[in-house]
Amino acid sequence: DQQVKQNSPSLSVQEGRISILNCDYTNSMFDYFLWYKKYPAEGPTFLISISSIKDKNEDGRFTVFLNKSAKHLSLHIVPSQPGDSAVYFCAASAGSNTGKLIFGQGTTLQVKP
Amino acid sequence: NAGVTQTPKFQVLKTGQSMTLQCAQDMNHEYMSWYRQDPGMGLRLIHYSVGAGITDQGEVPNGYNVSRSTTEDFPLRLLSAAPSQTSVYFCASSYERRGIQYFGAGTRLSVL
Numbered sequence: 001d002q003q004v005k006q007n008s009p010s011l012s013v014q015e016g017r018i019s020i021l022n023c024d025y026t027n028s029m030f031d032y033f034l035w036y037k038k039y040p041a042e043g044p045t046f047l048i049s050i051s052s053i054k055d056k057n058e059d060g061r062f063t064v065f066l067n068k069s070a071k072h073l074s075l076h077i078v079p080s081q082p083g084d085s086a087v088y089f090c091a092a093s094a095g096s097n098t099g100k101l102i103f104g105q106g107t108t109l110q111v112k113p
Numbered sequence: 114n115a116g117v118t119q120t121p122k123f124q125v126l127k128t129g130q131s132m133t134l135q136c137a138q139d140m141n142h143e144y145m146s147w148y149r150q151d152p153g154m155g156l157r158l159i160h161y162s163v164g165a166g167i168t169d170q171g172e173v174p175n176g177y178n179v180s181r182s183t184t185e186d187f188p189l190r191l192l193s194a195a196p197s198q199t200s201v202y203f204c205a206s207s208y209e210r211r212g213i214q215y216f217g218a219g220t221r222l223s224v225l
Binding site: 004006009032034036041042043044045046049089091093100101102103104105106 | 117146148153154155156157158161171172203205211213214215216217218219
């Protein structure tokens with residue numbers, strides 16, 4: 001049973017436009033969410049996170065929104081750049097006593113020049 | 114400035130063979146974990162450790178063993194390789210249990 005789902009395997013946007021990547025979760029105990037970015041032949045790298053006590057977190061061009069009632073989070077990239085082309089994973093964890101991250105399947109973002 | 118180092122980068126095994134994937138970190142992180150990445154499945158947690166001498170199972174632990182004798186090293190052992198273990202394996206570490214996890218570059222394993 002997939003507790004964290006990224007239902008769009010791929011997304012293509014034009015350079016300069018907004019990219020919106022979506023993630024849904026089923027476990028109501030999740031209280032900390034992260035986005036990772038992965039280039040081919042490299043390990044994932046941390047991008048941005050959000051705690052369940054917030055509904056928005058910004059870091060430069062990247063903003064994560066959390067809708068707890070809908071169990072949905074999204075990552076907005078504005079403006080999108082060709083270097084943003086990568087696979088994006090959302091991940092979630094529950095409680096402060098474990099470091100277990102549950103990942104979604106990933107969304108491949110292509111930003112066209 | 115090594116971070117998390119995984120060896121080997123590539124490995125081909127025959128069914129039934131055993132091997133150890135190495136993971137070392139130089140950041141003095143207490144928390145370490147192993148994931149496997151399969152197409153359409155994302156990253157799935159195999160085993161994790163919250164400190165030297167302490168390990169626990171993740172989502173998909175069957176067929177794998179781990180130990181944590183030092184803070185720096187967290188090897189993953191395949192006891193008897195099966196084709197279903199063909200995957201890309203990532204090791205990660207973090208300073209604390211809820212901290213940002215830093216990943217190695219991965220080991221691509223094929224089991225024939």
